[in-house]
Amino acid sequence: MKVIITGDHAGMTIRNEIKALLEEKGIDYEDTGCSCETSVDYPDYALPAAERIASGEFDRGIFICGTGIGMSIAANKVKGVRCALTHDVYSAKLTRQHNDSNAIALGERVIGPGLAREIAEVWLDTAFDGGRHANRIGKITTYEDQ
Numbered sequence: 742m743k744v745i746i747t748g749d750h751a752g753m754t755i756r757n758e759i760k761a762l763l764e765e766k767g768i769d770y771e772d773t774g775c776s777c778e779t780s781v782d783y784p785d786y787a788l789p790a791a792e793r794i795a796s797g798e799f800d801r802g803i804f805i806c807g808t809g810i811g812m813s814i815a816a817n818k819v820k821g822v823r824c825a826l827t828h829d830v831y832s833a834k835l836t837r838q839h840n841d842s843n844a845i846a847l848g849e850r851v852i853g854p855g856l857a858r859e860i861a862e863v864w865l866d867t868a869f870d871g872g873r874h875a876n877r878i879g880k881i882t883t884y885e886d887q
């Protein structure tokens with residue numbers, strides 16, 4: 742699995758925590774987040790990263806900002822990206838099983854690094870259930886293709 746991780750100036754601590762997790766798990770990743778010496782605009786990071794998931798260069802993406810909201814809104818504008826704003830472990834599991842999410846967004850001003858790590862780990866380790874859920878995602882894909 743190849744993962745792209747990105748974030749703005751408000752997501753540095755969680756970004757570093759998740760990078761440590763990816764390294765521990767031996768997952769290949771690229772960090773395209775800001776160097777964060779100054780305030781930046783989250784779409785400048787979310788949109789290019791989401792495009793690299795949509796193109797197939799990366800399997801999954803982890804998007805981090807202050808609330809996770811801006812990153813998730815921007816990432817979901819890119820066709821083929823299903824980015825779940827996820828601040829609890831249950832949702833992290835279910836969004837893989839039911840939504841086949843290929844990205845998550847996390848908000849560093851909402852949750853701490855310990856919970857963010859647990860969310861990311863469950864999300865990385867959970868498979869898509871397929872079946873009726875694949876049919877539902879197919880309806881989203883059909884809409885995107887119109």
Ligand code: RB5
Nearest residue numbers: 751806807808809810811
């Ligand atoms: C930056 O202040 C903040 O607006 C951004 O990180 C994010 O929370 C936007 O949704």
